[in-house]
Amino acid sequence: MSTGTATVRVELFGIPQLLTGRRQVEVPGRTLREVAGALAQEFPALAGSVVDPATGWINGGYLFVVDGRFTRDPSCPVGPESSVLLVSAQAGGAS
Amino acid sequence: MNAVHGRYLHIDLSSGTARACPLTEDVFARLIGGIGLASYLLYRFCPLGADPLGPENPLVFASSPFIGTGITTASKIAVAAKSPQTGMIGDSLSSSYLALALKRTGYDALVITGQAPGWTVLAVDDSEIRLLPGSDLLGLDPAATAGAVRAELGSGFRVAAIGVAGERGVRYASISNDGRLAGRTGTGAVMGSKRLKALAVRGTQRLPAVADPRGVVRAARELAARSLGPGTAKYRELGTAANLAFFSRLGVLPTRNFQAGTFEAAEAISGERLFLEHRTDKHGCAACTIGCEHHYRTRDSGEAVEVRLEYESLFALGSLCGVSDPNAVLRAAALCDRYGMDAISTGSTIAWAMECVERGVRLPGRPEEWPRFGDAEGLLRTIEAIGERRGLGDLLAEGSRRAAEITGQGSEAWAMHVKGLELPGYDPRKLKAMALGFAVSTRGACHNRSSAYEVDFSDQLDPHAEALAWARAAARSEDRAAVLDSLTVCKFLRHCFSDFFAEAADLFERVTGLPMSADELRLAGERINTVKKLFNIRQGWTRADDTLPSRLLSGEAGGLTAAELDRLIQAYYRVRGWDEQGQVPPERLRDLGLADLLADGRMMREYA
Numbered sequence: 001m002s003t004g005t006a007t008v009r010v011e012l013f014g015i016p017q018l019l020t021g022r023r024q025v026e027v028p029g030r031t032l033r034e035v036a037g038a039l040a041q042e043f044p045a046l047a048g049s050v051v052d053p054a055t056g057w058i059n060g061g062y063l064f065v066v067d068g069r070f071t072r073d074p075s076c077p078v079g080p081e082s083s084v085l086l087v088s089a090q091a092g093g094a095s
Numbered sequence: 096m097n098a099v100h101g102r103y104l105h106i107d108l109s110s111g112t113a114r115a116c117p118l119t120e121d122v123f124a125r126l127i128g129g130i131g132l133a134s135y136l137l138y139r140f141c142p143l144g145a146d147p148l149g150p151e152n153p154l155v156f157a158s159s160p161f162i163g164t165g166i167t168t169a170s171k172i173a174v175a176a177k178s179p180q181t182g183m184i185g186d187s188l189s190s191s192y193l194a195l196a197l198k199r200t201g202y203d204a205l206v207i208t209g210q211a212p213g214w215t216v217l218a219v220d221d222s223e224i225r226l227l228p229g230s231d232l233l234g235l236d237p238a239a240t241a242g243a244v245r246a247e248l249g250s251g252f253r254v255a256a257i258g259v260a261g262e263r264g265v266r267y268a269s270i271s272n273d274g275r276l277a278g279r280t281g282t283g284a285v286m287g288s289k290r291l292k293a294l295a296v297r298g299t300q301r302l303p304a305v306a307d308p309r310g311v312v313r314a315a316r317e318l319a320a321r322s323l324g325p326g327t328a329k330y331r332e333l334g335t336a337a338n339l340a341f342f343s344r345l346g347v348l349p350t351r352n353f354q355a356g357t358f359e360a361a362e363a364i365s366g367e368r369l370f371l372e373h374r375t376d377k378h379g380c381a382a383c384t385i386g387c388e389h390h391y392r393t394r395d396s397g398e399a400v401e402v403r404l405e406y407e408s409l410f411a412l413g414s415l416c417g418v419s420d421p422n423a424v425l426r427a428a429a430l431c432d433r434y435g436m437d438a439i440s441t442g443s444t445i446a447w448a449m450e451c452v453e454r455g456v457r458l459p460g461r462p463e464e465w466p467r468f469g470d471a472e473g474l475l476r477t478i479e480a481i482g483e484r485r486g487l488g489d490l491l492a493e494g495s496r497r498a499a500e501i502t503g504q505g506s507e508a509w510a511m512h513v514k515g516l517e518l519p520g521y522d523p524r525k526l527k528a529m530a531l532g533f534a535v536s537t538r539g540a541c542h543n544r545s546s547a548y549e550v551d552f553s554d555q556l557d558p559h560a561e562a563l564a565w566a567r568a569a570a571r572s573e574d575r576a577a578v579l580d581s582l583t584v585c586k587f588l589r590h591c592f593s594d595f596f597a598e599a600a601d602l603f604e605r606v607t608g609l610p611m612s613a614d615e616l617r618l619a620g621e622r623i624n625t626v627k628k629l630f631n632i633r634q635g636w637t638r639a640d641d642t643l644p645s646r647l648l649s650g651e652a653g654g655l656t657a658a659e660l661d662r663l664i665q666a667y668y669r670v671r672g673w674d675e676q677g678q679v680p681p682e683r684l685r686d687l688g689l690a691d692l693l694a695d696g697r698m699m700r701e702y703a
Contacts, residue, residue, distance in 0.1 A: 011344065014329055014337040017367050049328065059325040060590070071554045087341050088329035089590065
């Protein structure tokens, strides 16, 4: 990653929040793939369960929400003004 | 075919008699089992215009071909009756060892009609039926009832029981078994109307063989392994309570009776906070490898309470009522379990009353006892009053729709229900697919029979996509849910399949020996939803019933408008092949293979 890459604020929910002990973090990145890689690098607890070390991308049970839009597109551009959330995918239960 | 017995037991509580009746292979081939089978039997046995709390309303318990096969999570019992909340189909699903016990009796389903002369425990012991006195169990909660029944009959019995709410006809009373609930649509009130305090089942028969034992074992192992993968991590590690803070951040957390979508105190009752400060343990349902059931304990100065808590209970008894004390929410959830009441309808009906108080609408009882938003003590006091049908609780036991109709003074405007069933914890103003799913759902506002929120919480559709695309997605979601509910497999498994319909069809074929393709299984899902729709039409459904509360259709802040919802509904009817009024044309019934299966003459002959 080149120096001078903008910092992105990422709000963490659910397991990522518990693993890092943080509700909000700031990492460098211009795309979601770079953000995911930076998250795993700065918070090793996320590597494996949330970010796949082999691909550097989030596991199937997770999604990003960028400016209100859900996405799993690693090339999605982000910047300092972006609202970025890392969340678990949703699925309802029985009853 | 394999994996079923091909018969059900029809029990008439009025006469105390029972008779075995055949279930033909084509019923399972077309409607699978579980919710599909229960809906079919309800359609066949419920007379037109039946009083939901009258003896003529059948109470159906159904199993499925998958139960007892070792397939993970497939130990759910399907319950169906005409709902005392909606007057339409009431279907519910509960994970429990009761499902396995029923299948071991040698029957695929129980159809219970009539009304016992006094409070009764119905014991089904293989083929033997006994009606035992139940009046000494009155006043006990479901868990204590089950304990007393098993102490009397033997630990080999599995028990479904109602609490005080079911005894007293709270319209959203639930049926409890093994601590799990057939929670929604008021089947516990139906059970109570039959003076049935408990159903005890013991089965000692061999389970029917599957068609391809090796193939089933291999597939079941693979599925169990996948159930421990990333697709279910959230549920295993944190539980559904994790939704709350995230939903609030997105603005879709129903707050103060849907007056807002963000709760300023969300962090205090968030799943993350509960996990760190209140969680004690986690469990799995019967035959489940996932283990999503998280238990929490109060941490205040009062008597300690431990309770299972899901997101739906958390939102309904928390943000919806403006309550930010996690200990109060846990106590409220425990009270709902103890009285045997659906937490969503309980919280939502209380939230309606809270808004009445806020707006100066006069309610029964003493004003100092009326609940107010944010009033934790008032919430707990009102739950007890509802369970016992005391004072204001007697009105609220009717549910928000009826309570508003009785109260008037404009309060119908903030009764947050669809068809009489209170909304779950998804504010549909910003969730277009879920809004459509709620509006057209056959059992009223329901996230489990539709799961369309999954479309909203994904990048599957552009927000500006045409109505037909949303309608197709909503219909597809309903059909998949119907298949899962009829296979009696947990919805948390759905992301453990890479191609759900193809893999589930293959599994169905290995279990039953009946040929099944992916397309045929998807069609079975549509067929099951159509049976439910036909039940509703026969019981008086009209186009006007497919809608949302007006509060949700103001279009404010970019939310949904009434005109937009109407376009979505019309598109949905087109996708289903229905006419503009939502009626199912005869040719559609023929295409689905339902015309002969549901012929009224056949139903009435058997009922007679």
